[in-house]
Amino acid sequence: MKAVVKYADGAQDFGMRDVAKPEPARDELLLEVRTVGICGTDIHIIRDEYPHSTPVTLGHEYVATVVDMGSEAVGFSLGDTVVSLACAYTCGTCKYCKSGLDMMCPDRRSIGSWRNGAMCRYIVVPAKSCFKVDGAPVDEMAAYEPVACCARAVYEIGQVQKDDLVLISGAGLMGQICMQLCKKAGARVVVSGLPADAQRLELAASLGADRTVTSADGIAAALAEMGESGFTLSFECAAAAPSLANCIRFSDKHARVVQVGLYGKSIPVDMDGALYKELRLLTSFGSNPSSWRKMLEVVNSLELKPYLTHVLPLSQWEQAFKDVSSGKYFKVLMQIDTE
Numbered sequence: 515m516k517a518v519v520k521y522a523d524g525a526q527d528f529g530m531r532d533v534a535k536p537e538p539a540r541d542e543l544l545l546e547v548r549t550v551g552i553c554g555t556d557i558h559i560i561r562d563e564y565p566h567s568t569p570v571t572l573g574h575e576y577v578a579t580v581v582d583m584g585s586e587a588v589g590f591s592l593g594d595t596v597v598s599l600a601c602a603y604t605c606g607t608c609k610y611c612k613s614g615l616d617m618m619c620p621d622r623r624s625i626g627s628w629r630n631g632a633m634c635r636y637i638v639v640p641a642k643s644c645f646k647v648d649g650a651p652v653d654e655m656a657a658y659e660p661v662a663c664c665a666r667a668v669y670e671i672g673q674v675q676k677d678d679l680v681l682i683s684g685a686g687l688m689g690q691i692c693m694q695l696c697k698k699a700g701a702r703v704v705v706s707g708l709p710a711d712a713q714r715l716e717l718a719a720s721l722g723a724d725r726t727v728t729s730a731d732g733i734a735a736a737l738a739e740m741g742e743s744g745f746t747l748s749f750e751c752a753a754a755a756p757s758l759a760n761c762i763r764f765s766d767k768h769a770r771v772v773q774v775g776l777y778g779k780s781i782p783v784d785m786d787g788a789l790y791k792e793l794r795l796l797t798s799f800g801s802n803p804s805s806w807r808k809m810l811e812v813v814n815s816l817e818l819k820p821y822l823t824h825v826l827p828l829s830q831w832e833q834a835f836k837d838v839s840s841g842k843y844f845k846v847l848m849q850i851d852t853e
Contacts (some may be wrong), residue, residue, distance in 0.1 A: 517634035518831050525561050533571060534629060536638040538628065543590060543641050548651040550632040551575035552838050552846045553660070553751070554649070554776060559627055560835075563778035566627040572777075574600035574625050577647075577655035586642035595651045597658045600624045600800060602643035616685070617800045618721035624800075634826065643807055644743055653825055654818045657687075659801070660845075661813055662786040664691040666805035667798035668699070672747055672772045676700030677745035681733065681745040682723075683761050684752030686842040687821050688774055689736055690721070692749045694816050697722040700748070704736045706760065713742050714844070721817055733764050742766070744791075749774050756783040767791045772808040820844075827851045 519531040528620045528725030536545040550573045558564035559572065565709025580594045590596065601616045603623040610618035625631045625639065644776055647655060651789030668674050678701040682689045696703050704725040705718040715726035725736040739742065750758045761771045761782050777852055801809075821844035828848045838846045 515635045515727065516828065517571040517630070518573070518637060519569050519571050520559055520566060521585065523562055523568065527568075528572070528827075530558050532723070533630070533638050536670060537589065538582055538584040538638045540584040540586040541640050542638045542641070543580050543587050543596065543644055545578035545596060545637050545643075545644075547570060547576050547583045547632045547635060547637060548579045549577055549653045549656040549847050549849050550828075550836060551656045551849070552662075553626075556626065556836075557838065558776060558778045561778065561816045564627065564776070567663055568840060570627060571630040571632075571634050571637075572630035573633035574627070574628050576637075576654050577651040577658070577660040578632070579651055580635065581636075583641070585721070595649060595655070596644045596646055597655060597806075598625070598639045599803065600626065600642040600660075601802075606642075608832050612742050614802055614804055616802050618642065628644050633831070633848065645810060647810070652717060653823050653849070657816055657818050657822055657845060658806075658809060658813060660687060660800040661691055661818070662805045662809040663798070663815065664688060664695055664799045665694060665808045665812070667749060667772050667774045668692050668695040669808055670802075670805060671796050672749065672770055672797040674699045674701055674747060676746045678702070679704060679740070679742055679745050679766075679824055680704070680791060681748040682718075682762060683748060683750050683757040683759060684754075684775065684845055685711040685718060685726075686751065689749070689751035690714070690718055690821060690844070691816065692751060692774065693723055694721060695812070696747075696749075698812065698815065702740070703746070704733065704740075706757075707752075717820055719818075729762055730763070737764065744771055748772065751775050753777050755783075759784060762787045762793065765791060765793055768793070770794045770796055772796045772798055810839075825849055
């Protein structure tokens with residue numbers, strides 16, 4: 515079968531390859547992928563900015579159908595629609611696994627980075643890492659994984675409250691989903707982007723953002739209009755140093771700042787600015803089983819379709835990755851071709 519594979523070190527060393535169809539182990543499901551998304555982490559892997567093995571089939575944001583099962587895989591039936599944790603392979607016995615913190619397991623092997631991922635027709639995943647969803651697979655279910663990551667950031671790390679004043683720095687998919695989750699919690703939300711993000715910010719406003727701005731001066735003006743001295747909670751979703759600087763600069767004293775974006779490199783951080791306000795600088799890395807359970811509780815109340823308008827067949831993977839780099843789309847999805 516055809517797969518998009520990172521096959522060696524080097525930013526150009528990835529592409530379509532023929533790979534063997536996998537067979538499920540006794541505790542695994544064999545899944546036929548319908549749709550897979552291209553994540554920023556996939557780009558970091560291609561650039562050798564994120565830990566991974568080679569060769570490895572890319573892709574961890576997907577929706578699929580169960581087509582075969584190992585003898586000890588329980589809780590699923592043939593034909594079920596499923597999504598799964600990215601951190602699908604963990605030891606299950608360390609202190610982190612026992613605490614539900616699968617992403618922290620020292621033996622963690624995530625699909626798409628250390629184990630073969632979903633940019634292909636068939637993938638195997640442990641049944642314990644899968645979640646059944648109602649209905650036939652549809653494209654937007656491939657975005658459930660980033661929604662689970664946002665649920666982790668907003669509910670479990672940031673612990674948003676209805677009286678929070680929230681800054682979302684970054685108008686991309688992760689920022690937009692975090693905005694919707696914060697609004698569901700009853701918080702007031704300002705979304706900050708760049709002047710080039712005008713259409714994205716218009717969409718954020720239409721989906722509930724209280725204010726949208728395109729500069730540091732705009733953030734200051736929004737605070738003044740709202741009669742507030744600073745934000746009680748911020749989410750840095752742009753993976754850019756100036757974005758984090760704004761989160762720190764415009765935070766109120768004793769506020770929380772959550773890093774959601776993955777930088778792929780070291781960046782400068784105004785630690786003295788954080789110290790003077792006794793800020794809580796927090797990080798949110800991927801998602802855990804609890805994040806997925808929370809995601810499944812709320813996902814049907816979110817608007818996802820406006821972000822998922824660009825879908826190409828897997829055979830057009832080169833164009834799909836170019837389209838990601840163009841920055842024109844919230845999310846680029848690929849449907850698996852019929853071979």
